[in-house]
Amino acid sequence: MITxxxxxxxxxxxxxxxxxxxxxxxxxxxxxxxxxxxxxxLFNLLNKAISEGFEMDEFDEKLMGHKAHQIIYKSLYxxxxxLLLNKARFHDESAGLYNDALNKYSV
Amino acid sequence: MKKIDLHLHTVQSITDxxxxxxxxxxxxxxxxxEIDCIAITNHNLFDLQQFEEIVRHLSxxxxxxxIEIDLEGGHLLLISENYELIDFEFRxxxxxxxxxxxxxxxxxxKMRTIFTDLDKYLLIPHYDxxxxxxxxxxxxxxxxxxxxxxxxxxxxxxxxxDKTKLTPVIFSDARISKDLHEFPVKQTFIEIDQITLPGIKxxxxxxxxxxxxxxxxxxxxxxxxxxxxxSTGLNIILGERSSGKSHTLNKICDTFENVKYIKQFSLxxxxxxxFKKMLSTRNSTVTxxxxxxxxxxxxxxxxxxxxxxxxxxxxxxxxxxxxALESDKQDAFAKASLFNEVPFSDAELGGLQRIxxxxxxxxxxxxxxxxIENNISIINLKALACELIKEYQKAYNSNLQMRWLNQLISxxxxxxxSKTSATFPEDxxxxxxxxxxxxxxxxxxxxxxxxxxxxxxxKDLRGFQLVVNTRKxxxxxxxxxxxxxxxxxxxxxxxxxxxxxxxxxxxxxxxPETDHxxxxxxxxxxxxxxxxxxxxxxxxxxxxxxxxxxDALKHDLLLIDEPxxxxxxxxxxxxxxxxxxxxxxxxxxxxxxxxxxVGASIKPNYLVYTQKIITNNIANYKIFxxxxxxxxxxxLEGELIDNFNVLISCLEAGKEAYDNRRNNTYExxxxxx
Numbered sequence: 001m002i003t004x005x006x007x008x009x010x011x012x013x014x015x016x017x018x019x020x021x022x023x024x025x026x027x028x029x030x031x032x033x034x035x036x037x038x039x040x041x042l043f044n045l046l047n048k049a050i051s052e053g054f055e056m057d058e059f060d061e062k063l064m065g066h067k068a069h070q071i072i073y074k075s076l077y078x079x080x081x082x083l084l085l086n087k088a089r090f091h092d093e094s095a096g097l098y099n100d101a102l103n104k105y106s107v
Numbered sequence: 108m109k110k111i112d113l114h115l116h117t118v119q120s121i122t123d124x125x126x127x128x129x130x131x132x133x134x135x136x137x138x139x140x141e142i143d144c145i146a147i148t149n150h151n152l153f154d155l156q157q158f159e160e161i162v163r164h165l166s167x168x169x170x171x172x173x174i175e176i177d178l179e180g181g182h183l184l185l186i187s188e189n190y191e192l193i194d195f196e197f198r199x200x201x202x203x204x205x206x207x208x209x210x211x212x213x214x215x216x217k218m219r220t221i222f223t224d225l226d227k228y229l230l231i232p233h234y235d236x237x238x239x240x241x242x243x244x245x246x247x248x249x250x251x252x253x254x255x256x257x258x259x260x261x262x263x264x265x266x267x268x269d270k271t272k273l274t275p276v277i278f279s280d281a282r283i284s285k286d287l288h289e290f291p292v293k294q295t296f297i298e299i300d301q302i303t304l305p306g307i308k309x310x311x312x313x314x315x316x317x318x319x320x321x322x323x324x325x326x327x328x329x330x331x332x333x334x335x336x337x338s339t340g341l342n343i344i345l346g347e348r349s350s351g352k353s354h355t356l357n358k359i360c361d362t363f364e365n366v367k368y369i370k371q372f373s374l375x376x377x378x379x380x381x382f383k384k385m386l387s388t389r390n391s392t393v394t395x396x397x398x399x400x401x402x403x404x405x406x407x408x409x410x411x412x413x414x415x416x417x418x419x420x421x422x423x424x425x426x427x428x429x430x431a432l433e434s435d436k437q438d439a440f441a442k443a444s445l446f447n448e449v450p451f452s453d454a455e456l457g458g459l460q461r462i463x464x465x466x467x468x469x470x471x472x473x474x475x476x477x478x479i480e481n482n483i484s485i486i487n488l489k490a491l492a493c494e495l496i497k498e499y500q501k502a503y504n505s506n507l508q509m510r511w512l513n514q515l516i517s518x519x520x521x522x523x524x525s526k527t528s529a530t531f532p533e534d535x536x537x538x539x540x541x542x543x544x545x546x547x548x549x550x551x552x553x554x555x556x557x558x559x560x561x562x563x564x565x566k567d568l569r570g571f572q573l574v575v576n577t578r579k580x581x582x583x584x585x586x587x588x589x590x591x592x593x594x595x596x597x598x599x600x601x602x603x604x605x606x607x608x609x610x611x612x613x614x615x616x617x618x619p620e621t622d623h624x625x626x627x628x629x630x631x632x633x634x635x636x637x638x639x640x641x642x643x644x645x646x647x648x649x650x651x652x653x654x655x656x657x658d659a660l661k662h663d664l665l666l667i668d669e670p671x672x673x674x675x676x677x678x679x680x681x682x683x684x685x686x687x688x689x690x691x692x693x694x695x696x697x698x699x700x701x702x703x704x705v706g707a708s709i710k711p712n713y714l715v716y717t718q719k720i721i722t723n724n725i726a727n728y729k730i731f732x733x734x735x736x737x738x739x740x741x742x743l744e745g746e747l748i749d750n751f752n753v754l755i756s757c758l759e760a761g762k763e764a765y766d767n768r769r770n771n772t773y774e775x776x777x778x779x780x
Contacts, residue, residue, distance in 0.1 A: 039424055067434045086452075090538065107559045
């Protein structure tokens with residue numbers, strides 16, 4: 001594991017032929033190998049993707065010698081890319097969510 | 108003046124309930140109610156043989172042949188002169204042929220091919236009576252429509268005084284069966300000497316020749332079938348105990364439909380909790396309106412399963428990682444690119460559709476056209492709409508292509524997966540997960556606002572105020588009260604502060620899912636008096652009376668039996684009298700009272716006095732009636748009684764007691780000042 005300060009907005013990266021994701025551990029972040037990702041990590045990444053400037057290294061097969069990492073990274077990369085592509089739509093849609101109710105019942 | 112009832116049924120039709128016609132009853136009806144002219148108007152048929160028999164037996168009055176036709180969704184009476192009956196029967200039989208089920212109806216055009224010369228008939232549409240003939244149909248029948256049938260005294264008066272409306276007529280619409288016990292009292296008077304169809308038509312052209320009573324125009328109406336006329340305004344019924352006052356009131360109640368009857372003692376309140384419950388039920392529309400948007404939110408949130416999201420993510424990762432780790436050992440099928448290809452996702456077009464709609468709204472708006480054109484030219488708006496629509500079509504087509512491709516990919520994947528034992532990664536939709544999470548977050552914000560203590564409505568009702576507040580439920584017992592049953596809510600209440608969890612625990616309880624929204628906020632109703640403090644027991648009864656009287660406007664008649672049984676005189680004088688007077692301008696009001704505050708100070712339009720006379724141990728009931736300014740009241744049999752004596756004996760316990768109270772009690776009190 002490689003530890004870094006919380007300064008980057010990048011959450012998925014490729015380095016040394018492997019894929020990594022940025023994991024929050026006790027209020028600091030650590031780059032963690034992609035095949036160690038669990039459901040809570042993914043859930044947190046989803047929240048970051050829609051609420052922050054989420055960046056990730058573009059998937060490049062040639063830069064990833066590790067076959068298993070390649071498959072996992074590719075799948076996650078495509079999923080997040082699709083989500084980021086729809087980020088404007090998400091913000092439009094969520095801005096209008098239950099607006100009538102929010103306006104009516106807000107204090 | 109002649110009394111007419113041109114809407115009577117003597118044959119059971121497909122739209123009627125079962126009844127057996129009785130000629131004897133018909134005879135009894137026209138004799139007892141002193142009717143001068145009737146019309147036989149069965150649904151979509153004319154029975155010539157029966158009609159001729161009726162005419163033979165009712166030779167002392169005029170009997171007209173008619174038919175009630177199902178016309179373009181409403182009902183129309185078509186009445187003929189009583190000759191050329193074979194011809195009339197022939198035409199009516201054609202209607203009968205056309206209407207063979209309850210849902211059949213004919214068009215005006217069709218009716219005109221059957222009754223070719225409408226001038227020969229009197230046409231009376233259901234006007235303010237169900238099923239009503241629509242304006243569109245009426246205009247097609249112009250100029251043959253001169254009057255319209257209404258269903259109540261109130262509607263008759265309202266139509267009569269509005270010159271833009273047709274002349275109203277009110278008829279019994281009765282089924283004359285042998286089981287008919289209470290004869291109807293809905294008939295119309297017309298100013299005519301000799302009854303002929305053209306004569307009736309000529310009267311109906313002029314509303315001043317049409318009325319509810321023989322001599323008093325529309326001031327009086329027939330209230331009971333034994334001949335008691337009452338004012339279409341305010342009536343007071345006086346009389347000793349057990350003299351038949353309540354009996355008269357009950358009889359009036361049974362004679363009419365849509366009556367508001369406030370019975371004696373019915374407004375006394377038995378406790379604060381019951382009062383609150385009653386308020387909550389009575390004002391349920393306030394609750395429903397307030398919670399309407401929240402109800403939609405709860406319904407949407409109910410379908411979200413956050414737990415399932417986590418399971419889906421887990422399954423996705425587990426299968427993805429397994430697939431990745433097995434990659435070295437994969438066979439040709441698993442190595443195919445399409446084996447773990449993810450499907451394309453649809454572009455969401457709702458937002459674009461809304462922008463297109465808004466642009467079209469701007470283009471088409473007439474009311475603010477000038478302001479819109481001052482800022483954006485319509486040409487530019489049209490160009491914008493075209494461009495947006497093109498974009499929509501492009502995205503729509505692209506979605507169609509992607510769906511087609513997804514189907515293809517899915518078919519290939521199924522084929523590949525059936526040939527290999529390799530794990531295949533489950534698919535997952537990140538977008539719907541984040542959106543649904545956002546919905547749950549918003550739901551939490553909405554509930555927080557909803558549960559904040561605040562006043563949501565305040566209505567004034569004659570010195571009282573109905574105040575509606577929201578607050579959080581304080582305990583499980585209050586939740587139980589909402590359910591109205593004995594269901595356990597303690598587990599649910601422990602999650603009350605976490606709305607999404609609370610909603611999920613409600614799902615474990617046997618309450619309808621459509622009611623879940625009611626358990627998030629406590630909506631409390633309370634009535635405050637004029638000092639802005641909660642009402643006492645007596646005031647609760649007063650509030651009830653005011654509410655009931657206000658509610659009476661939805662009815663055609665208001666009956667009140669002894670309001671003094673529940674209230675003090677000051678309240679009756681100040682609030683009730685004024686309100687009752689107001690309401691009697693709109694609907695007939697009939698009050699039974701012993702109380703001088705109500706009886707005399709309210710200044711009624713008409714007085715009724717009931718009397719019980721026992722002769723040889725047999726009780727004989729009499730009813731006298733008349734205007735308050737009359738020196739005498741007149742019985743149904745024609746006897747006269749002194750009006751002043753009636754008032755003094757009924758309201759002041761006799762002249763002696765009245766003089767004594769006035770001279771001694773009140774004056775002594777007054778001199779003390």
